[in-house]
Amino acid sequence: MIELPNEDLYEIIIRSLNRVNDLLVGHGERVAYGVMRLAEQDGRFSEEEIGQLVWTVLFHDIGNFRKTDTWNLVQLENDQDYSHAIYGFLFLKTFFPFSQYAPVVRYHHSTDAEIENACIEQKLKWVVKCLRIVDATDLFFVNNGRKDMDKVNAYFRNLSRRLFPAGLPLESAEFSIMRDMDAIHSRLLERIKHQVLSNVEKEALLRTLVCSMDFRSHYTALHCSMMVRASDMLADCFGLEQKVKSEIHIGAMLHDLGKIAIPIEILESPGKLDGRMWEIMKSHVMITEDILKGYVSDEILQIAIRHHETLDGSGYPRGLSGAELTLPQRIVAVGDIVSALSEERSYKQAFPLHEVMNILKQMCRAGKICPRVVQMLEEHCDSIYHAVLEKGLQAADAFEQIYAEYYELTQPEME
Incomplete structure (x- = not known):
């Protein structure tokens, strides 16, 4: 909500x-x-x-x-x-x-x-x-x-x-x-x-903003929808109270807002980013913080901007340790990885479920992500993975429909 x-x-x-x-x-x-x-x-x-x-x-x-x-x-x-x-x-x-x-x-x-x-x-x-x-x-x-x-x-x-x-x-x-x-x-x-806006209309306005970034490319069009779905379902599995689930939902939806300022050639780079480009990419987190700070609760803000932090302190932007990362923040971090692994990107194919789980377990052993969250995901992996893929298919259908209509309407101008 x-x-x-x-x-x-x-x-x-x-x-x-x-x-x-x-x-x-x-x-x-x-x-x-x-x-x-x-x-x-x-x-x-x-x-x-x-x-x-x-x-x-x-x-x-x-x-x-x-x-x-x-x-x-x-x-x-x-x-x-x-x-x-x-x-x-x-x-x-x-x-x-x-x-x-x-x-x-x-x-x-x-x-x-x-x-x-x-x-x-x-x-x-x-x-x-x-x-x-x-x-x-x-x-x-x-x-x-x-x-x-x-x-x-x-x-x-x-x-x-x-x-x-x-x-x-x-x-x-x-x-x-x-x-x-x-x-x-x-x-x-x-x-x-003073305008009367329902919660559904408010979410649609935010979704319009978020999808305008994701839909710049078919590689990124699915990401936010899949990531939010994974985070929502993990929050349900943990039986968290509604207020916390809402914070997770909004924080997950807004987690990549700062990418609106990142050039698409960096977002879609097929190879490893060089030092300068990697620093520009990482800056999306601080841009997200700059956009959101003061306009969402601190709980939502920290969920949105800590999805690249790791338990061992090697993450970014602040190199926080596991003791500083709450369960909602850990859930969204795992949701982000599940989505990224389950999507095709410019530099990789989508991974099947068994590979997604293997990579997540390796990250747990390396001290990067929360074992408790990964364990919960493993217990419900079939239902969560398939629900995430379904969300991705819905986003892909919307993307394809928009671009099919776009080319139909603009084709005469292009000829």
Whole structure:
């Protein structure tokens, strides 16, 4: 059960998105704020709808995460490569709790004629146009050095007049009202704080964020789902109380959040990483801590960031010893290894159950992982292993479906 307050959930998502590209820190919030202000002034949208639109716009560039080079999203926009909008649409349609707004992402880089001909309701076409205007203006602002606001405002006005010949209902046509990031953050946070979100919707928002990283590659698409399933089942086997099981579930789900800032060429390296690349890879744990600290309980935080620590003190990032590692932390560490061994990776094939257990036992003998947890896993290995594989198959099916639809929709553009 995800019982995070709305504002903490919001901070985790924003802090994660801001890690993707230094040039676009704040871009999602600025665009979400602009669309929110327009929707508020339009009068056709309920409070609930505006809140859902805010979440949608925050994720409007999620399709770019599949790119090999996530460091150059501004250049991708300049190159007119808008296939990410289609991928983002398909991704949100699959995972997002407010999937009815996924078409907004699909069409936010489309031509005027494509928007008019889209098979979506008029209210959504209006939102698409607003998103296109605010998104394009903010990118213009970023690309022009964030200095010449006269040019930015002129760009905003001209694009607004083209898409809304009858006028756009703005209190001010000046784009400069969106430059105060502290005010924007506070205003969005106030909107989100009072939104009614179920625990299922909160988990879906986090899953959307987590899967956006995992689904960058078919090698990693299964990992989080399988790892969470293994950790959840081990927690059940130990008969832990519900509060602790919830902490394990959330900590496991968020354990690799910091990988959002790691280049995919490192994540998918087919060979052994060199010293510099290995240090970059290991940094994902500290990035995870930086994102989560202050927004989840300390129990959840430590579960998330200690999955690479070992009983003998040789793990990372802090080289903790077994005496410092709690049972929930040990469970998630083993769950992570079970998932990694059970998946195909760029450098290995998936291991069958007997090899998974042999490797885990060797790690126990070497003093790396908890013998008690491995013993519990061995007692229930058939049910846990097959449940983990089933979760992996579900994630693989979702991955294949998204990419099949993606290539079907983009093929004409590629020919």
